[in-house]
Amino acid sequence: MENRGRSIRCGWAAFALFGLQLLSMVSRISALSVTVIDTECVYEYVFYEGDTVSGNFVVVDHEYFWDSKHPGIDFTVFHFPFLSFHVTSPGGNTVHSLKGSTGDKYEFKAPTSGMYKFCFHNSHSTPESVSFSIHTGHIPNQHDLAKDEHLDPINVRIAELREKLEYVTLEQNYLRARDVSHRHTNQSTRKRVIFYTVGEYLLLVVVSGLQVVYVRRLFTKSVSYNRV
Amino acid sequence: MNIQIQRQSLFLVLVSILLLWTRVESIQFDLESGHTKCIAEDIKSNSMTVGKYHIVNLNEGHPLPDSHKITVRVTSGYGNSYHNADNVNEGHFAFQAVEAGDYMACFFAADHKPSTTVTIDFDWKSGVAAKDWTSVAKKSSVELMEIELKKMFDTVQSIHDEMFYLREREEEMQQLNISTNSKMAWLSFLSLFVSLSVAGLQFWHLKSFFQKKKLI
Numbered sequence: 001m002e003n004r005g006r007s008i009r010c011g012w013a014a015f016a017l018f019g020l021q022l023l024s025m026v027s028r029i030s031a032l033s034v035t036v037i038d039t040e041c042v043y044e045y046v047f048y049e050g051d052t053v054s055g056n057f058v059v060v061d062h063e064y065f066w067d068s069k070h071p072g073i074d075f076t077v078f079h080f081p082f083l084s085f086h087v088t089s090p091g092g093n094t095v096h097s098l099k100g101s102t103g104d105k106y107e108f109k110a111p112t113s114g115m116y117k118f119c120f121h122n123s124h125s126t127p128e129s130v131s132f133s134i135h136t137g138h139i140p141n142q143h144d145l146a147k148d149e150h151l152d153p154i155n156v157r158i159a160e161l162r163e164k165l166e167y168v169t170l171e172q173n174y175l176r177a178r179d180v181s182h183r184h185t186n187q188s189t190r191k192r193v194i195f196y197t198v199g200e201y202l203l204l205v206v207v208s209g210l211q212v213v214y215v216r217r218l219f220t221k222s223v224s225y226n227r228v
Numbered sequence: 229m230n231i232q233i234q235r236q237s238l239f240l241v242l243v244s245i246l247l248l249w250t251r252v253e254s255i256q257f258d259l260e261s262g263h264t265k266c267i268a269e270d271i272k273s274n275s276m277t278v279g280k281y282h283i284v285n286l287n288e289g290h291p292l293p294d295s296h297k298i299t300v301r302v303t304s305g306y307g308n309s310y311h312n313a314d315n316v317n318e319g320h321f322a323f324q325a326v327e328a329g330d331y332m333a334c335f336f337a338a339d340h341k342p343s344t345t346v347t348i349d350f351d352w353k354s355g356v357a358a359k360d361w362t363s364v365a366k367k368s369s370v371e372l373m374e375i376e377l378k379k380m381f382d383t384v385q386s387i388h389d390e391m392f393y394l395r396e397r398e399e400e401m402q403q404l405n406i407s408t409n410s411k412m413a414w415l416s417f418l419s420l421f422v423s424l425s426v427a428g429l430q431f432w433h434l435k436s437f438f439q440k441k442k443l444i
Contacts, residue, residue, distance in 0.1 A: 043256045158376050165383050172390045179397050186401065190408040197415050201422045208426045212433055219441060 034120070036073060037127045041119040046110045048138045052163075053077075053110050056170060057120070057132035058103035058177035060184055071124055072100040077108070078117040092117065103181075105174065110136070131177040133170050137163045256284065256349050259298070262339035266332050267350065273328035277354035279311075281335070282318030284347040292317055296346050299336040305329035325354070 034040045046053060059073055078092040095116070096108050110116070122128050139159040145151050259265050271277055283296050300319060302311035304327050311321035315338060325331065337346050438444045 154373065158373065158380075162376070162380055162383075165380060165387070168387055169383065169390075172387065172394065175394055176390070176397075179394065179401070183397070183401055183404070186404055186408070190404065190411075193408070194411060194415070197419070201419060204422060205426055208430050212430055215434060216437060219438070219443070 034132075035127050035129050036120045036122045039119060039121045040130075041117050042134070044116050044118065044134055044136060046113050046116055046136050049110060049112045050141075051110045051113075051136050051138045052107060053116065053134065053136050054105070054107040054167065054170060055118075055132060055134040056103070056105040056174040056177075057130055058174060058181055059101075060129040060131060060177065060181040070102045072102045073128055073130060074099045074121040074123065075101060075104075075106075076119050076121070077106075078119065079111065079114065080117065081112040081114040103174075103178065131173075131180070133173045135166050135170055137166060139163060256347060258345045258347055259335055259337045261295070261337045261344045261346070264334055264336045266334040267352070271325040271328065271331050271354045273325060275325050275354055276322070276359075277325050277331070277352070278320070278322045279333065279350070279352040280318075280320040281333075281348060281350045284349050286347060295338065295340045295344060297338050298346065298348065299338070300333065301336075302331065302333045304331050 034042075044053075057075060059070065075096075075098040076094055077096040079095045080092045095111070096106055098104060098106070118132070118134060120130050120132075137159075140148075140151055140156050145153065145156070255267075257265060279302070281298075281300065283292060283298065285292050297315040297317065298313075299315060300311065300313040301309060302321055303309050304325075306327055306329070308327070310323050310331070311319075311333075313319045333350070333352065335348055335350075337344075435444070
């Protein structure tokens, strides 16, 4: 969370500085990846009501190979309106929910400002690695323009442009995460196929050697005389 | 990295940040006492990186309890330590990343008998995002819009770089798949060869054995 307690000097420079900080606060992306053993939650504060919160998440496979359909994880977004501190207790309204998904994009309009909690729940025993990004973007609307005389209509256009660029960046994060997941699967497939194939041949050689040894033993005199 | 992990803290959550080198992230997370959480970031070589962390005070107005202290270690992928802080409430670090790769910032909360949870606010910027835009604004009387457009230009540049990166990765993936494919072709020939040779060897060995035993 940005530290809003910075000193503001008097004069036009102060307004420029303040406006700059305001602008730098309004569009942030956090992109990270967690290993979800049971539940992992990340908190994000949305400053303005009506902001679009968008993002995506991808489950990077962690050793689940038995079924071609990965069980996936549950993704829920909780919303604690008008609160600015952490809430770890259950409760709050569910804004968005997805069950058993291996990766998806989401977008919703924040109904009010406040703390939002993005949670991943893994209902299976194997830990899963999830890589996700969250973006909250604010475009100044007519109300903001009327309130603040330093904002031009051009600021709206600039904000829209910036939002679109952030969407592109989000999309790239998604592609990068999917590439990692794909690569993980490919590498593990390759390793296991080669390992099992070579192991299979060695086993074949060993088994045929054992066969020969057994047949020889059947025909040696020490076992029993002319039993075969 | 030599962090003492308490016996009860078997729970190590690795939070690794996948992102562009111009990304700014400021996250808040909870850390139970006695546990460790690590954040990793992929930083390009010769880029500036700046980090700030502090414990969020959930009781506004009251000072932080003494038990809320954290130990922080920032290390590079090769094990070189860039920042050490023991039992602090807050701190910051800044360094030039000489080695490229994964840099890890690990947070450890001191153990406390009734298990408490500290909330840590961590702000880590690297690359272009570490550039201090406020100082640029102070230096010359540039307009707000120009700063904004400059930022967007940097964003577009980083999008472009990321596209190249993704293209390279796709190329590597294709190479991997092609090599797996050709390995499988060779292995299937090998399997034919192995089974035929094993059968031949068995046949020859048993024939000579029975001939020696005068059974044939």
